[in-house]
Each structure stands twice: as C-alpha cells, then as structure tokens.
Amino acid sequence: MNLEDYRNEIDRIDGELLSLLEERMRAVSGIVQIKKEAGLAILDKDREKAVFEKLEKQLGDSDFKDSILRTFEDILKQSRQYQEAKLEN
Template sequence: MDFDQIREEIDRLDSELLRIFNRRAQLALDIGALKKERGLPIYDPDREKRILERVQQDNPGPLSNEAIVRLFERVIDESRSLERARAKGD
C-alpha cells in the first residue's frame, strides 16, 4: 500500500471506531437504565476488572497491554460519566 491508501484505511477505521464507540455508549446507557431500575450502583469494579483482563488476554499487539488498558479505561470512564449524567437527568 502507498501513503494515500494507508491514510484512507486509517480514515475508514476511524469512522468505524466512532460508530463502535457510540454504539458502546448507547449500550452503557441501556445498562445504566437497568441498574437504576434495580437500585444497583453505576460503578461495578468487578466488571471493569474482568473487561480489562479480557482485553489484555485478547490483545494481539502491536499495542502493549498497558496501552490497551489505558484506552479501555478511558472508554469505560466516558461510559460511566454518560451513565451518571443520564441518571441525574432522569
């Protein structure tokens, strides 16, 4: 692949990531609504730990496990913030 083809692939992947991030956020909102109905806390440290362990086990590289953890921690944190904001607004 040449320079332009690689950049086009990166742009395509960025668009896919955007779609996936927003889909994940919507699912987090759905979970948040169920948690609220059942009187459960938004933060579930055991679930977060399992997610981070799983993504590290599934990580084929070249990103290090530490980098993967940082990325997923950020995604999880943003989802949790969204859940909290939605819970306050309901």
C-alpha cells in the same frame, strides 16, 4: 503503501470505530436504566477488572498493549460519566 494510503486506511478504521462506539453507548444507555431502576452503583470494580482481563487475553500484538488498555480505560471512564449524567436526570 504510502502516507496517503495509510491515512485513508485510518479514516476507514475511524469510521468503523465511531459506529462501534455509538453501538456501545446505546448498550450503556440500557445498562444505566437497569441500574437506575435497581438502585445499583455506576462503578462495578469486579466487572471492570473482568473486562480488562478479557481484553488482555484477546490482545493480539503485545506491542500495543499499554496504548490499547489506556484507550479502554478512557472508554470506560466516559461510559461511567455518561451513566452519572443520565442518573441525575
């Protein structure tokens, strides 16, 4: 493969990631509504710990571990910020 082939592959993958991230945020929207009604806190440290433990077990290539886990840290941070904004409304 050449540079353009790899870039095209990345563009295709980015499209899939975008779709999956939108799907994930729709699920977050449902969760924030439940938390709002139940008076639950946004941050659930036990849940986040379990998420990262599961991700580490599922990770296929340990060479990417740090980068991928940092990406998921950002995803969870953005999810919390979205929930906080929704709770303010």
